[in-house]
Amino acid sequence: MSPPRAWTVWISVLGVGLLIGLASFVYQVSNGLGVTGLSNTVTWGLYIVSFMFLVGISAGGLIVVAGAELAGSQRFEHLNRLAVVCSLAAVATAAGSILPDLGRPQRAWKMLAQPHLTSPLVWDMVVLAIYLAIGAIDLYILTRVPVSRKALRVMAIVSLPVAILVHSVTAWIFGLLVARPFWNTPLLAPLFISSALVSGTALVVATAWVVERVTPWRAGAEAMVGLRRLLLWFVSADVFLLFTEVMTTFVSGEPDHREQLDVLLTGRLAPVFWFEIMIGVLLPVVLLLLPSTRKRSGMLMAAAVLLILGVFAKRINILFAAEFEPLVGLSPGIPGGRPGQLFRPDEVYIPSWVELGILTGMAAFFFAIVTLGVQRAVLLRHDEPAAGH
Amino acid sequence: MRDPISSSNGADGRVSPIEALSEASRAYGAIDVRSAHPRWGMAVDLERCVGCWSCAVICKSENAVPLGLWWNRILTAGDDLDTPATDEHGDPHLHWVPLACQHCDDAPCEKVCPTSATYINAEGLVLVNQDDCIGCRYCMAACPYGVRVFNWGEAEYPVPEGTGMVATRPVGSVEKCTMCVHRLAEDQVPSCVWSCPAQARIFGDLEAPESRLVQMLESRNPEVLLEEKGTRPKVSYLQPRRRRPIERSES
Numbered sequence: 001m002s003p004p005r006a007w008t009v010w011i012s013v014l015g016v017g018l019l020i021g022l023a024s025f026v027y028q029v030s031n032g033l034g035v036t037g038l039s040n041t042v043t044w045g046l047y048i049v050s051f052m053f054l055v056g057i058s059a060g061g062l063i064v065v066a067g068a069e070l071a072g073s074q075r076f077e078h079l080n081r082l083a084v085v086c087s088l089a090a091v092a093t094a095a096g097s098i099l100p101d102l103g104r105p106q107r108a109w110k111m112l113a114q115p116h117l118t119s120p121l122v123w124d125m126v127v128l129a130i131y132l133a134i135g136a137i138d139l140y141i142l143t144r145v146p147v148s149r150k151a152l153r154v155m156a157i158v159s160l161p162v163a164i165l166v167h168s169v170t171a172w173i174f175g176l177l178v179a180r181p182f183w184n185t186p187l188l189a190p191l192f193i194s195s196a197l198v199s200g201t202a203l204v205v206a207t208a209w210v211v212e213r214v215t216p217w218r219a220g221a222e223a224m225v226g227l228r229r230l231l232l233w234f235v236s237a238d239v240f241l242l243f244t245e246v247m248t249t250f251v252s253g254e255p256d257h258r259e260q261l262d263v264l265l266t267g268r269l270a271p272v273f274w275f276e277i278m279i280g281v282l283l284p285v286v287l288l289l290l291p292s293t294r295k296r297s298g299m300l301m302a303a304a305v306l307l308i309l310g311v312f313a314k315r316i317n318i319l320f321a322a323e324f325e326p327l328v329g330l331s332p333g334i335p336g337g338r339p340g341q342l343f344r345p346d347e348v349y350i351p352s353w354v355e356l357g358i359l360t361g362m363a364a365f366f367f368a369i370v371t372l373g374v375q376r377a378v379l380l381r382h383d384e385p386a387a388g389h
Numbered sequence: 390m391r392d393p394i395s396s397s398n399g400a401d402g403r404v405s406p407i408e409a410l411s412e413a414s415r416a417y418g419a420i421d422v423r424s425a426h427p428r429w430g431m432a433v434d435l436e437r438c439v440g441c442w443s444c445a446v447i448c449k450s451e452n453a454v455p456l457g458l459w460w461n462r463i464l465t466a467g468d469d470l471d472t473p474a475t476d477e478h479g480d481p482h483l484h485w486v487p488l489a490c491q492h493c494d495d496a497p498c499e500k501v502c503p504t505s506a507t508y509i510n511a512e513g514l515v516l517v518n519q520d521d522c523i524g525c526r527y528c529m530a531a532c533p534y535g536v537r538v539f540n541w542g543e544a545e546y547p548v549p550e551g552t553g554m555v556a557t558r559p560v561g562s563v564e565k566c567t568m569c570v571h572r573l574a575e576d577q578v579p580s581c582v583w584s585c586p587a588q589a590r591i592f593g594d595l596e597a598p599e600s601r602l603v604q605m606l607e608s609r610n611p612e613v614l615l616e617e618k619g620t621r622p623k624v625s626y627l628q629p630r631r632r633r634p635i636e637r638s639e640s
Contacts, residue, residue, distance in 0.1 A: 043529040104560075118501070178497055337538065338542065
């Protein structure tokens, strides 16, 4: 039996995406990071945005598996393996997205050979490795027959604190810097956790929706209704944390902090910020509250996709608000970095085609792992009779 | 021992210009006093700075800083380089802040470096070991002063053979002011200091009470940039002691 046409198309799309990413990466490595839109003012760009985003979106697997296990709920049981596959794909891609950000990726091994223990980047490397291992062990346990409840319970107890650490340490990469008032808030770690819960859960919803449509696998209506309620809780927490951060800074923040916030409220990033609030938060919340969403999974899917876009916008906003307004911003500004560029007082950052190419490759890598995971670990033969219940 | 820049000095067969200096020139650029365990610092006298950029240009030449990058630059209060700020009477108020690495005692860049490529040497200088730099640019995010620059591509120089007295830095690494650590080894002050036509920079050993630097700092109410960030810079700024009242024809 030849594979269906849609499958062939999907695999080709992934293959082309991976090739584009690889070609862009090779081009960047041979020419230096000057081929990106980055500069000495905006030194971190799209690669770091996607790193933050991917670490966050990996939260879904743990919520569904560990959270439900510890809460004694069985309603997400059928989603377990899919959720863990999503997490694994996200963490692996996140780790990979650090590589193109390095000026000398061929020396990345030095981080392992001579780690500097005061660097949050080193802490993050350690917790991400542990997190990846936990996901792999979880998947191993869940694909055994029968699934060992005891093992799951032990893993749940281990993995929940690690998950909280992963998002906190990723936040602290930014949050511990005195040089960037907008990041330097104790609320950054809680904000990263809440955004992770929103995007992670939304990713499980969206993936389940797609897999239900292309395979005989079924998540079950009860699980999807449960996820809808979880999404509402998580997005409420996320918006509350964002609101209290913005409000405190707006009313009583230090001038430097306030200046960086203004980049979002009224400045160069205002379109992205208000997109985040209107299209990425308010619209999906309305969709989730509509009574018909309980029955129509298409609405739930739409809300999940919007929430994911909103969290992506939020990562953009967090990163660039601090970078666009350096603390010592006196004229003529920070040197641009390329020959012929003098100083760039009003730095704009526009990602180059190379960055978009590498991002395309990372997206393809992510979806390839999800596809492989769904094929090998979600659609298990012993499961099929149970499908559709 | 871990100063890569000083140890690689001369590796490409260049003769240090210090060798070629006359006795008198050497004496002019000599470090005044050096204690048993020096901790190098600098003061910038804003009363004397005329904003001429000499120090910025000689720094580029001395340290082979590629086109597009600067280790040292002169900031101006006001909208633009040629549009100075105005005082309360609307008159031009010229005020410059020469800015390079502040060589902080509590350097945020050093703490975040994942490979210890950025380190603080025994004499208190914040330096980058180019062998260990992986180019993550975390130090650039962490530096409150924005004085670190990155090698975005193959370095270009105004003359093909380059200008510097130190080893050049590879593509994909971060670089910044070294306080001319290669000159300190020859008992000479950094090149921005001896080249300043207004003698606005004072370099010296913070551990030597009799040094001119320590005496200036004691007599002139030094300020450091962004003191509230707790970075404890070893570069201080001496504010002008008096403002000459501007003669106003009307009123």
